[in-house]
Amino acid sequence: MSELWQGPLEKIDDYRWRIPKSYKPGMRVPGIIYANEKLLKDIRYDKAAEQVANVAFLPGIVNASLAMPDIHWGYGFCIGGVAATDPDNGGVISPGGVGFDINCGVRLLKTNLQFEEVKDQIKELVYALFSDVPAGVGSKGDIRVSSKEEKEILVKGARWVVEKGFGTEEDLECTEEYGAIQGADPQAVSERAYDRGKSQSGTLGSGNHFLEIQVIDQLYNRDICDGLGLDLGQIMVMIHSGSRGLGYQVCDDYTRSMVHCLGKYNISLPDRQLVCAPVNSPEGKAYLAAMKCAANYAWANRQCLMYLVRKTFERVLAMSWEKLGMYLIYDVAHNIAKIEKYKVDGSEKNLCVHRKGATRAFGPGNPALPARYQKIGQPVIIPGDMGRNSYLLVGTEKAQEDTFGSTCHGAGRLKSRTAATRSIDVNVLLKELEVKGIMVKASGRGTIAEEAPQAYKDVNEVVDVVHNAGISKRVCRMRPLGVIKG
Amino acid sequence: MYEFFEHTADIGIKVKAKTLKELFQNAALAMFDIIAHKLPTTQHLSPKSKTYIIKQEADTLDELFINWLNELLSLSATKDLIFFDVRIHKLNDKNLQATVAASPVENYELNTEIKAATYHGLKLKRNKSDWQAEVIFDV
Numbered sequence: 001m002s003e004l005w006q007g008p009l010e011k012i013d014d015y016r017w018r019i020p021k022s023y024k025p026g027m028r029v030p031g032i033i034y035a036n037e038k039l040l041k042d043i044r045y046d047k048a049a050e051q052v053a054n055v056a057f058l059p060g061i062v063n064a065s066l067a068m069p070d071i072h073w074g075y076g077f078c079i080g081g082v083a084a085t086d087p088d089n090g091g092v093i094s095p096g097g098v099g100f101d102i103n104c105g106v107r108l109l110k111t112n113l114q115f116e117e118v119k120d121q122i123k124e125l126v127y128a129l130f131s132d133v134p135a136g137v138g139s140k141g142d143i144r145v146s147s148k149e150e151k152e153i154l155v156k157g158a159r160w161v162v163e164k165g166f167g168t169e170e171d172l173e174c175t176e177e178y179g180a181i182q183g184a185d186p187q188a189v190s191e192r193a194y195d196r197g198k199s200q201s202g203t204l205g206s207g208n209h210f211l212e213i214q215v216i217d218q219l220y221n222r223d224i225c226d227g228l229g230l231d232l233g234q235i236m237v238m239i240h241s242g243s244r245g246l247g248y249q250v251c252d253d254y255t256r257s258m259v260h261c262l263g264k265y266n267i268s269l270p271d272r273q274l275v276c277a278p279v280n281s282p283e284g285k286a287y288l289a290a291m292k293c294a295a296n297y298a299w300a301n302r303q304c305l306m307y308l309v310r311k312t313f314e315r316v317l318a319m320s321w322e323k324l325g326m327y328l329i330y331d332v333a334h335n336i337a338k339i340e341k342y343k344v345d346g347s348e349k350n351l352c353v354h355r356k357g358a359t360r361a362f363g364p365g366n367p368a369l370p371a372r373y374q375k376i377g378q379p380v381i382i383p384g385d386m387g388r389n390s391y392l393l394v395g396t397e398k399a400q401e402d403t404f405g406s407t408c409h410g411a412g413r414l415k416s417r418t419a420a421t422r423s424i425d426v427n428v429l430l431k432e433l434e435v436k437g438i439m440v441k442a443s444g445r446g447t448i449a450e451e452a453p454q455a456y457k458d459v460n461e462v463v464d465v466v467h468n469a470g471i472s473k474r475v476c477r478m479r480p481l482g483v484i485k486g
Numbered sequence: 487m488y489e490f491f492e493h494t495a496d497i498g499i500k501v502k503a504k505t506l507k508e509l510f511q512n513a514a515l516a517m518f519d520i521i522a523h524k525l526p527t528t529q530h531l532s533p534k535s536k537t538y539i540i541k542q543e544a545d546t547l548d549e550l551f552i553n554w555l556n557e558l559l560s561l562s563a564t565k566d567l568i569f570f571d572v573r574i575h576k577l578n579d580k581n582l583q584a585t586v587a588a589s590p591v592e593n594y595e596l597n598t599e600i601k602a603a604t605y606h607g608l609k610l611k612r613n614k615s616d617w618q619a620e621v622i623f624d625v
Contacts, residue, residue, distance in 0.1 A: 046493075046494045047607075048494070072494045072495055073493060073494040073495060074495055074496070074606075075496060075604035075605075075606035075607075075622055075624055076604065076605075076606050079495055096604075099624070100601040100602045100624050101601060192560055192564060195564040196560060196563050196564050198564075205599070207598075207599060207625055245563050245564075248560075248563075248601040248602055249560055251602065252556050252560065252602050255602075255605075256553060256556070259545070259549055260545070271605065271606055272548070272605035272606075272608075273604050273605040273606040275605075413494050413495050414494070415494070416492045416493055416494050416495075417496075417497060417625070418490045418492065418497070419492060444596075444597060446597055446598070
């Protein structure tokens, strides 16, 4: 990036930095960025911090415009951004605060396989997954549904997939919102959005979306690991995907129409990609109802993908998925807006929490969690880059107090895709990964360069910050063995 | 025809043209150049092209520019087509009418999925002798 961001970043403590409200006239609250000294240096290299300040302009924003340590430059909101607005106080909802890939998210499955048992079959598994799971730009799935069924999917989410026989009740219990957020209205979704999502159910997509076979290489909390049935050397599978074309079109449709809300509701913003409408306005309600449809579509999609993964493992290892112990740990959304209850100035309020590249991180005892996670808190899944690590964390009460129950969502990009492509030799990279015991299969070689480890921040640093700041706790760490990229 | 500028997560491009019509045309063609390249094996085939008439309305030129690009993206995704030719017939601050030609996606190698053109950092400006646009695509 040519010029460094010159704005103020005041140290609050070792892990939080404030952009004061006085930085820009129009900011309603300060900005707070979670980072350590090391990560902070990189933050000035792009315009993400300016975006944190811009989000502070949103009407009804509560406490602060927040950014997690995987913060980087996005469009409108920064990636890693969290903003809660109060609908009773003119609070708005912004499609740009969710993004085009609505409910892009991650799910993590365990297996009862140990690395030593299957290390010679990883290659076969990777090839089989690459052939069985549709991936890549514009990929189409084998799952064909009628338009009536498509509408059902938008309301029932992952439950629709389970009812078709591609999963279990337990899968739904281990999915944020039980795989279907309430209040989805298919009428709020345009025909174009249906068309754009059609035949993409059960497809991974491209870009940073992936499917990985991983192995647990470090335990941080033995009690929680025991409770979840996790141990060193255990094989895990991680799936990263979203709402595909349907979500993009919902965001496009509502960004287009909400441009007119700025004048109508007298809203002044420094960036039009933050266009928004009051949560309680007809436009705000319609967007929320449509966004929920796209979110449910994404949960259905990840449920389909998990089904395909289980089938592939069954085929290659000649054993049922139940015998292989392929149970879902959890599925989290990291691009979404939710109505959630928080204490503001001593009284309980329903707030509209935007998470743009941030993960919900509810602590123990939160009523939104299933019985099995009431004691430990919500599992939080943090994918890293293809050469380093991924993490399983749990949410905390402190996150509910400090960050509207939110934490980071990944490593966060450091280099642009063009810079990565320029500086990375794909053959050398693949060799380096092979030496580390990581096998990569991708539909396009371009994706491999764009998604190279060097293009990302060190996820270990990012997780250090959220752990030490107390907004989530480390449970265990995985390293990749096999990577399937779109 | 266009150049990239650095953006951490997404793709930013800078486009220049002699006229505003040409600017809209070049931006659209640049976008599809990022998305796909024609397969060498299909170069000799005459494209089974389909043409569409696109009409867009907006309150401002910026809006019209973004709506235009997003309309093409959306149409290309729903119809499985790549646009290779663009003719703009009518263009002012609020209205656009164009004829666009596309060929089936099978004739192309797909490189990058563009989810949308965004308003963030959007710059449309008229210089002394030409027009320039900067736009960031969500990829």
